[in-house]
Amino acid sequence: MPSADHDPFEERFAGALRETGTAFATDQQELVARGETRGRRLRLRRRAAVAGGVTAVVLVGLGGALVLPGGQDGGGRHRSVADGPSGRATSAAPGTAAPGSSVSSVSGDELVRTLEKLLPKGHFSDAHGRGTDDSPFAQVVYDDGRGKAAVAVSLNRVPAGSQEAVQTTQCPDKVYIAYDSCTSGKLSDGSALMVLKGYEYPNKRSGTKLWTAELVTPTGEHVSVQEWNAAAEKDAPVTREHPPLSATQLKTLVSAPEWRAAVGAVPVDPRMTAVPSATPTHHGSVPATLARLVPRGLEIVSRSQSDDYEFGYVVVDDGRGASLVQINVQRDMRDVENQLFGAGTRTLPDGTKVVRRKQSGEKGIAGIVMWTVDTIRPDGRRVVISAFNSGAQNTPATRQAPALTMKQLETIATDPKWLKLG
């Protein structure tokens, strides 16, 4: 199992995923033959491109044109087109590397040396890294004299101005991730920065702390620094109370110009420079609609920030403790209706089917319960809502029962407002 947390749902899901995946079968011989044919065509195009003296190779696959610089094939490799001396990424001014810039690739060893140079004085061991040709990172075990700690830096690009760029530097919802503090803001050059003091494990197990700093420049260069209070991320004892670098030191490290210059050598996917598409016209998002349907007397403590059109949550408080309420809205689910609406299903006068479920104790968290009302309209629109007796899924129960009754949950799920969405 990937997680040592022994989440029963996680285990059940992994089992079901394995069974589902294993059941797929196809004509492998034909698949192999077609793959090789495609490879031959690809090779011919690459040779033609090289013979033509161009530095960009045009690949046509999956019905769309794909232009990659420097002979990169999308598999993560990159050949520098720079004429300058190879190795050092000095040709790009910090933070100004334009998409497609011809910055020489930077090796993993160089990234490690840069990390060691930028860290305060100390002893280094177990260093390893990977260069800018493929998912660059550098990691060292650093000891400032107060205990060994793993420190890592990774570099990549995100589409400038995209939702992904924004989310990377936005403090996450505490509903999903446990952390002690988080700050986010802008630097003077327009870069967005987030510093988060959190934990390796969602339930803070073993006391391993993970502090991170995420920086995204206005042109989409992404630098991520992580540090632990242990010599390795997992399966290593805690060596000190906190990771070695303070929030200020993390900020200094993540915003060092050396990293931005190195990101300039990361291969560019030209599609990532595309202007993000405008938000579609809508009659409201799921989080906003859910917030409007919360019964009187319940205070909304927090809600999901994104304008999602299928999923949302609110955390409400009736004065007796926080309660997380999640909702999902899906269209045309008639094909799985029989699976979801079996025993215990009621049918309302308008044809809506309703089933209620009370589940307990997931994730080994003390006393937590999840009450769910699942509904499906005659047109196949499914609205499923769940409430917890805690303000988050990863914290112990803070109250006996969720703040909403089953009846209130059903009233929300069957509200006609959901029919007006999308």
Place this chain on the structure above:
Amino acid sequence: MGPRREDGYDGYPEFAAARAGHLYRSACLLTGGDTHLAEDLVQETLGRVYVRWGRISRVGNPAGYAQTVLTRVFLAHRRRHSSRRERATEVLPDVPGPDAGGDAPLRLTLLEALGRLPAKDRAVVVLRYWEDRSIEETAAVMNTSSAAVRTRCVRALARLRLLLGDALGEYARS
């Protein structure tokens, strides 16, 4: 082993024959059960591995490399064809028939739920729970930070938990 090839692709046919099935199954999960797209993704993946076979076979772990290529080909495809909804409502997953054994309705429900996840969340889930990759390996495959993978994974599981409800009950282990 098959006959030796003199064109620099020695070992490629054996590799492709041995891995195509697994790549296809991975692709089926990534696409939420769209088997036609899955075949296309695997062909593209095998094609790219073919082109670089000389280097890949020398470096080692071509299976891992192919899985990385598959994931990136899938994400690139999703970027080109992204829409507000992750799955067009008229497209239903292709589910292996009853002769595949096990619980076909459950597989349909699971694929439906997978198909509702954003593409990157789906890739994280498939890499973590189907490929058994670590957080760091998943981050490397997806060209992102492990913190981002962690967040995506937790969110995806929360969403799957809500979507699947009791459907996975029979997989409970004491």
